[in-house]
Amino acid sequence: MAPREQLEIDPRRSRVFGEVAELYDATRPGYPEPLVREVLAYAALGRRAALEVGAGTGKATVPFAAAGTPLVCIEPDERMADVLRRNTASSPQVQVEVGPFEDWLPSESRSFGLLLAATSWHWLDPERRWDLVHGALAPGGAVALFWNLQGVRDAELHAALAEVDRRHGMANAPHGEPASSFGDVPGNGGAVPGSWPDAECRRDGRFTDLRAHRFRREHHWATDRYVGHLASLSHYRVLAAEQRERLLAGTARVLDAHGGGIAMEQISDLFLARTR
Template identity: 40%
Template sequence: MSDRALSFGARAEAYERFRPGYPDRLFDMVAAYAGHPLRTALEIGAGTGKATRLFARRGIVVTATEPDGAMLAELRKHVPAHVTAVRAAFEDVRPGERYGLVYAAAALHWTSPEGRWARVAGLLEPGGVFASFGGPFRPADPAVEEAVRAARAPFLESDEVPSPDGTPPEHTMQWPGTELQRSEWFTDVRQSLIERHLTLSARDYVGHLSTISAYLVLPAAARRQVFEQIARALPERIELTADLTVHLARRRAEG
C-alpha cells in the first residue's frame, strides 16, 4: 500500500466529521441492478463506515474490512450491531464465505491491482454484484475553483487521485469500469452518475481537505501553509458539486 493509502488514520475523527454520508438513492441503484434482495455484503476499505451505515440500515449484513486501526475504531462507534468490523487490507481477506455484494466506497484505488478482480470474484456468489462509487468535491463556482487551485499550486499540482489505469477523463467509461469490461470474471458493466450538491462553510471545506490523502502526506508545515492559503481564498460559504460515479458489474455464473 502507498503512503497515501495509509495516511488516513491520523485524521479518523476529522474524516468522520467532514466526509458526507451516502444518499439512499445509491442503495436503490445497487438494489435495482441486483434485481433480487441483497442479504450479505463485504465492504473494501470501509474507513469510518460512511457507506457501511447506508447498506446496514437497509437490512444487509455487512462485513466491513479496513486496514487502519484508528479508522476501524471510529467505524465501530457508528455502525449497527449486525456489522462485523475486521481489520484487514483487501489483499489479506481470504476466500471463504461468499457474499451477494462486494463494494468499495472511494477506496478501490488503494487496493493492489495484482489479482484484484480474481479476488473480488472469489468473494462473490455467482451472479453476485460488485459496486464501486466515489468522486471528488469541486467548488461549483469556477472562480472559487480557480482561487483554490492557485492557492494550492505552490504545494500540490492536484489533490485528486489519478486514474489507476490511465484512462483520460474525457473517456465515456472510466476506471474501474474499464478494467471490469476487460475482466473474464464480470459482465453487464454499467457506469452511472448520481448528482450531489452540497454547501459548506469555508472552515468545513478546509476540514474536508484535511482528510484528503494528497494533503495528509505533505510535511506538517507545508500542510498548515496550504490550508491557510486556501482558507484566505475562500468565501464564507462554498457551493460544491460532489457527484458520485457508480460502477456496477455482475460476477459471471460458474460454468
C-alpha cells in the same frame, strides 16, 4: 471516453487516514440514498450478505446497514475501524474485521452476494483485485464501486484557489476542477486518473451486465468544514506539516474572502457488474 493513464499510487497515502480518523468521519461527504437504492436493486441480495472493502469510518456502511443489509466490513486501519464500530453500534448485522483485503480470506469462498468499495478501489493491488473480488462473490454476485468527486461552481473562486494550490505545490485538490468540466459520463473527471474500472473489468472477462450511473447534488461547505475535509485527504496528509498548514491557511483565507465557504457540485459515480 478513453480511460485516462493509470496513476501510480504512493503506498504511504493508503496508511495515513487513521491519523485523523475523527476528522475524516466529521468532514468527509457520504453517498446519496439513490445510489444505495440502485446498488441494492441491482444486487438483489435476498438472504446473502455484502462484503465492504476499505470501509473507513462507515460513510457507505451506515446507509447500507440502515437499509437492512448484512455486512462484513474489511478495514486495514484499527483507528478507522474503531470509529466504524461506533458508527454501526446500533446495527448488529454489521461485522468489522481489521486488515488489508489482500490478506483477508473469507471463511466460505464465493459466498457474498455483493462486494462494495466506496472510494477505496484505487488502493487495492491492481494485479490481484479482480481475482480477489471474483473469489469472494457467489455465482451471479454483484460488485459495486463508487466514488465522490466535487466541482467548484464559482469560476472566480476556482481561479483563486488554483493560485493557492499552485503556490504550494498541490496538484490534485478536490476543488481543482470547475463543475462545468465533468459532463454527464460516469468516470469522467475522477480524482484518481485511471481508476474508473470499466476497461479493466471488461479485459478480465469474468463479469457481465456492466452498468454505470452518475448522481449529482449541490452542496455548500463552510470554510472550517471544507478545510477539515482537505486535511483528511491522503495527498494533504503526506505533505510536511508546515507546508500543509500554510496551504490550508491560504485556502481558508480565499474561502473567507468569498463569503465564508464554497459551493460545490457533488458528484457520485457508480460502477456495477456481476459475476458470470
